[in-house]
Amino acid sequence: MAGTATMLYAHPQAHPRRDACLDWLQMITGACLVIFMWCHMLLVSSVLVGPALMDAIAWFFEATYLVQAGGPVIFVCFLAHFILAARKIPFTAGDQEIAWTHARMLRHRDTWLWMVQMVTAMFILVMGAIHMWVVLNDLPITAERSAARVASGGWLWFYFILLPLAELHVSVGAYRIGVKWGFISRQNRPKAKRIELCMFVVFMVIGVGTLLVFNHMATVLSAGRGV
């Protein structure tokens, strides 16, 4: 028997539920980050309504210590999510070649979306970490300080790159969770794809608008100070 079986592998596992637990954690950390990103967008884009609103929201989160406590929690979630998801990323040169050849051969949207998730993840890992470090080391958050930061140095470009990467990753990730756990079925998959695309477009528009407002605010503020 063993002579004919070409696919006999031994998979010793100290903990029989290890993979199940890791899969749960990957999904939960991912879902937390998706929800966080939506809330985060609400905070940041509130400046579109008025700087006073953004200041008020930021003040609320700081007075209740949600930023001081939540910030590091999100940071841990962020790193944990990366480590968990990295289990499935083809990191070796050989595996990379298999993955890209396969995606090019198949010309299949969902397979390409996975490649998108893989690539955006690498950039978000570095840029998201820099961003969180800078913002959390410069509390309190106010519209004026954010505006000054966005307009200084290369930060505007930094955000113009991070924004689409993060929004792509978040909307594809949300869709993927739905597919994997069966919330998205064969029947509602076309609708889910449309929602995924809408989500991406809406958040991009809000995000770009926010960045432009920050940039404009900074110009007005520095002109007001006669700089």
Added chain:
Amino acid sequence: MGRNIHFEIFRYNPQDTASIPRMQTYFLEETINMTLFIALTRLREEQDPSLVFDFCCRAGICGSCAMVINGRPGLACQTQIKNMPGHISLHPLPVFKIIGDLSVDTGVWFREMYRKTESWIHTRAEVDPTLEEARMDNAVAEEIYELERCIECGCCIAACGTANLRPDFMGAAALNRIARFMIDPRDERSEREYFDIIGTDFGIFGCMGLLACEDVCPKQLPLQDQLGFLRRKMGFAALRQIFKTSRPA
């Protein structure tokens, strides 16, 4: 007058040490109602008797003619040339062992799949062959039949990114097989026993939800819905086991 179809076909004979993998070009005039199976048969009969490919039923039932057609795994006998562009490239299915040119060995893979999933009804019930078979609810029978329609062509495996990266990933065909026995009231396997088969990264937790399997299956099996169902079921099975074992006896 039909089109003059330009074929590019993968050629390789692993038995011949001098053979190197290459693409070979053929031209063939399209005829009415021509399928890819007919085209390949004519190429072999009229132009190149050394061309190797598999077929048997030529009606989408046996699953032996699966190959990569313009990048997508599919059945040659179910591919109408009139729906195809004038340039067709053909490759053998990846993941499986190549026999020659477009022919791969899906048999060994699927036998191993039967063994891993223990693809038979596990029951302690004594069957009396003289009696009428026990009746099954029609709705359940149809649900099982829907998943039984798999022709074991291997398209879902060849299209799966995970299966291409990890040779020991079970793939949609095997996971679908487990789902089929789970809904069969005659199979007495417990949730725990199913979990031991598919509750790892080589089973349902290895699936990345890319849905290529769903999108290429020539029999349109509801693979996406089975994968979602299994992940939820096995995910909750793990939680139940954890909370049961951590409770004091």
